[in-house]
Each structure stands twice: as C-alpha cells, then as structure tokens.
Amino acid sequence: MQTTLAIDAMGGDFGPTVTVPAALSFLADSVDSAVILVGRQADIHAELKKANAITSYASRLNVIDAPDVVGMDEDIRSAIRNKKNSSMRIAIDLVKSGEAHACISAGNTGALMGTAKFVLKTLPGIDRPAICAALPSRKGAVYVLDLGANAESTPAHLLQFAIMGAMLCAAVEGKQNPTVGLLNIGSEDIKGNEKTKQAAELLKASHLNYFGNVEGTDIYKGTTDVVVCDGFVGNVMLKASEGIAKMMGDFLKEEYQKNIFRQLMALVSLPALNGFKQRLDHRQYNGAALLGLRGIVVKSHGSADAFSFQRAILRAKSEAEHGLIARISTEVERLHLEGLLQPSKTIVEE
Amino acid sequence: MQTTLAIDAMGGDFGPTVTVPAALSFLADSVDSAVILVGRQADIHAELKKANAITSYASRLNVIDAPDVVGMDEDIRSAIRNKKNSSMRIAIDLVKSGEAHACISAGNTGALMGTAKFVLKTLPGIDRPAICAALPSRKGAVYVLDLGANAESTPAHLLQFAIMGAMLCAAVEGKQNPTVGLLNIGSEDIKGNEKTKQAAELLKASHLNYFGNVEGTDIYKGTTDVVVCDGFVGNVMLKASEGIAKMMGDFLKEEYQKNIFRQLMALVSLPALNGFKQRLDHRQYNGAALLGLRGIVVKSHGSADAFSFQRAILRAKSEAEHGLIARISTEVERLHLEGLLQPSKTIVEE
Numbered sequence: 001m002q003t004t005l006a007i008d009a010m011g012g013d014f015g016p017t018v019t020v021p022a023a024l025s026f027l028a029d030s031v032d033s034a035v036i037l038v039g040r041q042a043d044i045h046a047e048l049k050k051a052n053a054i055t056s057y058a059s060r061l062n063v064i065d066a067p068d069v070v071g072m073d074e075d076i077r078s079a080i081r082n083k084k085n086s087s088m089r090i091a092i093d094l095v096k097s098g099e100a101h102a103c104i105s106a107g108n109t110g111a112l113m114g115t116a117k118f119v120l121k122t123l124p125g126i127d128r129p130a131i132c133a134a135l136p137s138r139k140g141a142v143y144v145l146d147l148g149a150n151a152e153s154t155p156a157h158l159l160q161f162a163i164m165g166a167m168l169c170a171a172v173e174g175k176q177n178p179t180v181g182l183l184n185i186g187s188e189d190i191k192g193n194e195k196t197k198q199a200a201e202l203l204k205a206s207h208l209n210y211f212g213n214v215e216g217t218d219i220y221k222g223t224t225d226v227v228v229c230d231g232f233v234g235n236v237m238l239k240a241s242e243g244i245a246k247m248m249g250d251f252l253k254e255e256y257q258k259n260i261f262r263q264l265m266a267l268v269s270l271p272a273l274n275g276f277k278q279r280l281d282h283r284q285y286n287g288a289a290l291l292g293l294r295g296i297v298v299k300s301h302g303s304a305d306a307f308s309f310q311r312a313i314l315r316a317k318s319e320a321e322h323g324l325i326a327r328i329s330t331e332v333e334r335l336h337l338e339g340l341l342q343p344s345k346t347i348v349e350e
Numbered sequence: 351m352q353t354t355l356a357i358d359a360m361g362g363d364f365g366p367t368v369t370v371p372a373a374l375s376f377l378a379d380s381v382d383s384a385v386i387l388v389g390r391q392a393d394i395h396a397e398l399k400k401a402n403a404i405t406s407y408a409s410r411l412n413v414i415d416a417p418d419v420v421g422m423d424e425d426i427r428s429a430i431r432n433k434k435n436s437s438m439r440i441a442i443d444l445v446k447s448g449e450a451h452a453c454i455s456a457g458n459t460g461a462l463m464g465t466a467k468f469v470l471k472t473l474p475g476i477d478r479p480a481i482c483a484a485l486p487s488r489k490g491a492v493y494v495l496d497l498g499a500n501a502e503s504t505p506a507h508l509l510q511f512a513i514m515g516a517m518l519c520a521a522v523e524g525k526q527n528p529t530v531g532l533l534n535i536g537s538e539d540i541k542g543n544e545k546t547k548q549a550a551e552l553l554k555a556s557h558l559n560y561f562g563n564v565e566g567t568d569i570y571k572g573t574t575d576v577v578v579c580d581g582f583v584g585n586v587m588l589k590a591s592e593g594i595a596k597m598m599g600d601f602l603k604e605e606y607q608k609n610i611f612r613q614l615m616a617l618v619s620l621p622a623l624n625g626f627k628q629r630l631d632h633r634q635y636n637g638a639a640l641l642g643l644r645g646i647v648v649k650s651h652g653s654a655d656a657f658s659f660q661r662a663i664l665r666a667k668s669e670a671e672h673g674l675i676a677r678i679s680t681e682v683e684r685l686h687l688e689g690l691l692q693p694s695k696t697i698v699e700e
C-alpha cells in the first residue's frame with residue numbers, strides 16, 4: 001500500500017524553502033510513499049522549479065493550493081474560525097477525509113493542536129490529546145509525554161497519556177511491551193504530589209509494563225522506554241533541557257574559538273567534535289506526535305531545516321504504516337472493559 | 351565580627367574525609383571565620399591528624415562530639431525523633447542557640463529540611479521553606495526555587511518563594527533589585543495553569559522587580575536573576591538538566607577516547623576542553639539554601655568533594671554576613687502591611 005502524507009508546506013520559520021526540498025528528498029528515499037504539498041501554489045511551484053522536480057515524481061507528488069497561512073503567533077480560536085483555507089487546515093482536512101494517512105506541519109503548535117482536535121476529534125476514551133516526542137538517551141530514544149498540550153492534567157489523563165506513549169513506542173520502535181515510568185521527584189512510592197500518587201495507582205492496576213516512578217535524570221539515562229508527565233512539567237523539562245544543551249554547545253564552541261591556536265586544535269579535533277555533534281543532533285529527533293486524535297498529526301520544530309523536516313515526515317509515515325491509531329484505540333478499549341478508564345466525559349473546549 | 355559556621359562533618363557520601371579537609375581549607379582562606387565540626391570525634395580527629403591540623407586553627411576550630419549519624423535514606427520522622435544526638439541535629443541546634451551563624455550539611459535533604467523546620471521553625475509570614483540553588487547561565491548565577499522542598503505549592507507560596515529568592519540574590523550577589531521570573535510554559539500572560547495565573551497576579555501586585563513569565567530555556571539564558579516555580583516542577587527541571595549535561599559530558603569524553611589518535615587530539619585540545627569544563631563546573635555552584643527558616647542552613651550535594659563542599663561553606667558564610675534572615679523578614683513584613691500576604695495560617699506538618 002502506498003502511504004500518502006499531507007504536508008503543510010507553509011508552516012515553520014522557512015516555509016516552502018524547507019518543506020519542499022524535504023518532501024522531495026523524502027520522495028526520493030521512500031519509493032512507496034506519496035506526498036501532497038499544501039500551500040500557496042506559486043510559492044511551492046517556485047521551489048519545485050528550483051529543484052528541477054516538477055515532473056520527477058509525477059504520480060507521487062500532488063500540490064493543493066491553500067491561499068491562507070496560519071501565523072506563528074496566531075491564536076487557536078482565530079486559526080480555527082478564520083483560516084479554513086490555510087495550508088495547516090487543509091492538510092488536516094486531508095487526514096480527516098482519508099485522502100492522506102497522516103499530516104506534518106512545522107506551524108504554530110497551539111493552532112495545530114487546536115485545529116487537529118476540532119477537525120479530527122479525539123479518540124473514544126481519550127479526553128485530551130498530548131504531545132509526545134522522542135528524546136535522546138544513553139539507551140536510544142525515550143518517548144516523553146505530555147510536552148505541553150495541556151497546562152493541567154488529572155491522574156486519569158496521565159493514564160491515557162501512558163497508553164498513547166506506550167503504543168507509539170511499540171508501533172515505531174517495534175518494542176513489544178515498552179516500560180513506562182511516571183515522572184516524579186523521587187523514586188520511592190510515597191514521593192510526589194496527590195496527582196502522581198493517584199496516577200501511580202491507576203498505572204499499577206493497568207496492564208501496561210509500569211516501571212514505577214522515574215526522576216528527571218532517568219529520562220537521559222534511558223531508564224524506561226516511555227516517560228509520562230503532566231504537560232506543564234514536561235514542557236518546562238523539555239525547554240530547560242534544550243536551554244542547558246544549547247549553553248553547553250555554545251561554551252564548547254567559544255572555548256575552541258578563543259584564539260588562533262585553539263581554532264587549530266578544533267580543526268585537528270574535528271572527528272571527535274563531529275562525532276559529539278552527531279550523537280546529540282536534535283534534528284534526528286524532530287517530529288513530535290500529537291496523540292489521542294482520530295488521525296496522525298506530526299509537529300515539526302518551527303526552525304527545522306530540510307534534513308530535520310524530512311525526519312518528521314518519516315515519523316508520520318512510520319506511525320501510519322504501523323497502525324498507531326488502531327493500536328491506541330484497542331488499548332483504550334481494553335482499559336475501559338477493565339473498568340480503569342471512566343466513560344469519557346464531555347470536556348469543555350478551551 | 352567573626353562568623354562561626356557549624357558543619358555536619360558526617361553528612362554526604364564521604365563524611366569527614368571530605369568535610370574536614372574542606373573546613374581546614376576554608377579556615378586557611380577565611381581568617382575572619384570560625385568552624386565547629388560536629389560528628390564522631392574519633393573520625394574527625396583522625397582526619398585532622400592526617401592533615402597535621404590539630405593545633406593550627408586552635409582558636410577558630412572546635413569539635414563537638416555527636417555519636418549518631420542520620421542515614422542517607424533515613425526518613426524525616428525517624429531523623430527528628432531518634433537522632434537527637436546526630437551530627438546533623440546538633441549542627442542545626444547550634445544555629446538555633448546562636449552559637450553558630452549558619453550550618454552546612456551534605457546529608458539527606460529530606461531529613462535536613464525536616465529537622466531544620468522542626469528545630470528552627472519558619473519565619474513569620476512564611477508557610478513553607480523552599481530549596482534555592484544558583485544555576486549557571488550565560489549571564490552568571492540564576493537563583494531558582496523551589497527545587498523540591500514541597501511537592502505542591504499554592505500561588506501564595508510562590509509569592510513567598512519569590513521574596514526569599516530575591517532577598518538571597520540581593521544579599522549574596524549584591525544586586526539591588528533582582529528581576530524575578532515565573533517559570534511557565536509560554537511567555538504570554540494567558541499561558542499556564544490556574545496556579546501560575548494567580549501567582550502572576552500576586553507577583554505583579556508586589557513591589558518585587560517582577561519580569562513576567564519565563565520558560566525553561568530562559569533559566570540558562572539568564573533572562574532573570576531569580577526564577578520561581580513549584581517544587582515538583584523545579585525538582586524535575588533540575589534533575590533533567592543534570593541528566594542531559596551528564597550525558598553530553600559523557601558523549602564528549604567517549605568521542606575523544608575512541609582511538610589513540612583522538613586521545614592525542616584531546617591532549618592538544620586540553621586548554622579548550624579544560625576551559626569548557628571549568629565554565630560548567632557544577633562544583634562552583636554547590637550549596638543550596640534552605641530558605642524561610644529562622645536560621646541559615648546550606649545543603650551541599652551528597653557527592654561533593656572537598657573543593658565543592660568548601661563552596662557550600664562559603665555560601666553559608668556569605669548568607670550570614672549579608673544578613674539574609676533579616677532581609678527576608680523585612681520584606682515579608684512589608685508585603686503583610688501591603689495586604690498581599692495573608693496572616694500565616696497554621697500549617698499541618700507533614
């Protein structure tokens with residue numbers, strides 16, 4: 001089966017100058033896939049022309065015109081109400097209609113999540129979608145969620161996140177029964193606040209491969225395959241990690257640039273320095289899953305370059321091909337039958 | 351005036367083998383200070399003998415015997431009830447009685463905080479003590495609290511933390527009116543959960559130099575002098591930062607050790623690599639303040655070496671000499687008069 005991916009070509013800091021080359025490179029590598037580029041036709045065609053690729057992938061490349069663009073600072077309400085012809089909205093609509101198996105956008109996270117929730121709706125049994133990304137660890141990718149889709153979560157939400165994260169990890173990493181850790185401020189059971197204590201009870205009672213509490217350090221140690229946390233905590237954790245990693249990278253660069261001798265040292269050290277850079281290349285990990293929706297939506301970093309954006313496309317493809325949505329649905333249903341999840345209440349939309 | 355510091359000589363992973371050399375080195379550098387070493391007399395004397403220092407600082411060095419030691423995993427209740435003759439407890443008692451201006455311990459954080467709260471009590475107007483540490487940033491030290499003394503905090507607690515953090519920064523960094531940021535998941539006012547929204551209102555109404563919301567990345571950018579957050583969030587953030595920093599350091603080391611050529615490169619690169627290491631040396635930042643108590647208590651990292659432990663002693667000295675407790679009390683009183691802080695309710699002790 002050919003997997004078709006809808007790409008919001010206008011999203012992100014660089015729009016079609018990044019998304020179009022990434023899509024072309026993806027098409028060249030993935031001969032079993034098709035792409036629908038959604039955005040301002042003229043801009044997309046200009047990029048295709050630059051790459052001499054207008055006819056190269058004739059049967060696997062479509063362009064759909066979308067006159068509007070959702071701004072990087074645009075609020076959710078405005079994106080949903082006023083941008084029905086935006087590249088972001090139409091890319092999501094294509095997932096809803098079944099014309100695409102997944103969509104990818106580097107646009108504004110809030111608007112993407114809001115629009116996706118509005119168009120696709122959440123899966124039965126899931127109250128709130130969550131954002132899940134793979135973070136690098138000593139033992140490979142660790143799937144952490146929620147990274148900020150929700151500013152507040154209940155213990156039941158944390159259980160739902162755990163199911164979604166475990167199913168994502170199982171699907172794309174091929175792990176049969178991934179371990180799940182609950183992010184906490186100590187490893188002992190008595191640690192944490194009321195929310196984590198109640199969430200721990202739910203997780204223990206579930207059939208998930210629940211490891212127990214994990215701490216901030218465990219994320220990068222790779223103690224568990226999946227780490228579950230409230231969106232506020234996850235977002236702060238992620239951004240603080242980015243912050244210190246950036247500072248360390250800058251310090252290292254500055255030390256090697258202090259004088260001409262050190263610049264020479266950097267030159268002879270290139271293999272080691274490049275090895276270091278590569279092992280930490282956040283671009284490899286680009287592409288966060290918006291989980292809990294009735295369709296696959298992947299969010300790329302806004303500042304992604306073509307290599308990085310292509311990684312996000314590959315994630316969407318992998319999620320689609322490994323039947324992520326069906327896996328999550330089945331697991332949620334199982335927990336319902338076990339009585340662990342209450343029938344989904346109507347959630348007031350923010 | 352001579353500043354006298356009580357040191358829990360038994361605390362930490364290495365006990366007197368670290369605390370005694372650190373104390374001696376501190377005494378050599380700080381001729382206006384005195385030290386009381388509290389712990390098992392025989393162990394302390396053995397270390398003093400090793401260093402040939404039994405008589406060197408006769409008038410400035412005292413040893414007080416404490417037969418008990420609080421275990422690194424001992425729970426708070428047991429430490430308070432059963433370890434009245436522990437080095438930790440007696441060091442805190444010395445602050446209470448006024449015989450020492452401050453105390454330093456590398457022991458178990460929970461027991462230290464619990465015992466300090468029990469013996470010293472909180473300052474009027476402060477409901478909960480908080481843990482505050484200086485973290486490295488592009489612009490120097492940033493004071494972040496609460497780092498985990500509390501698993502849950504109210505908006506009023508966050509305001510109290512802000513006052514304490516600002517006064518600590520003002521005292522030891524000599525900044526007249528330090529800027530205070532509220533750790534949140536976005537910079538706009540509307541971002542965050544109920545708690546941060548209410549805390550923001552309190553902070554705006556206070557006379558603190560309130561900057562507004564800051565995100566995880568801002569900590570290491572040094573956007574504000576002080577960053578305030580709930581203890582759960584702060585603890586996860588701190589440990590995740592430690593985790594990724596450790597991983598990056600290990601990766602760099604591994605890349606330089608891959609083969610003999612790279613080891614040679616590391617050798618010629620030593621000035622740059624050492625410069626990098628020094629700029630990130632967490633040992634410089636050792637010594638977290640337990641704020642909100644009627645006395646100065648500094649917590650050293652359990653794995654601190656002598657250099658690092660000495661830094662913690664120096665922090666305690668600086669806090670004492672800059673009148674930290676009086677500064678916090680005055681500010682809290684001011685906010686009471688302005689009606690921003692409610693009269694302290696009796697808090698049920700955990």
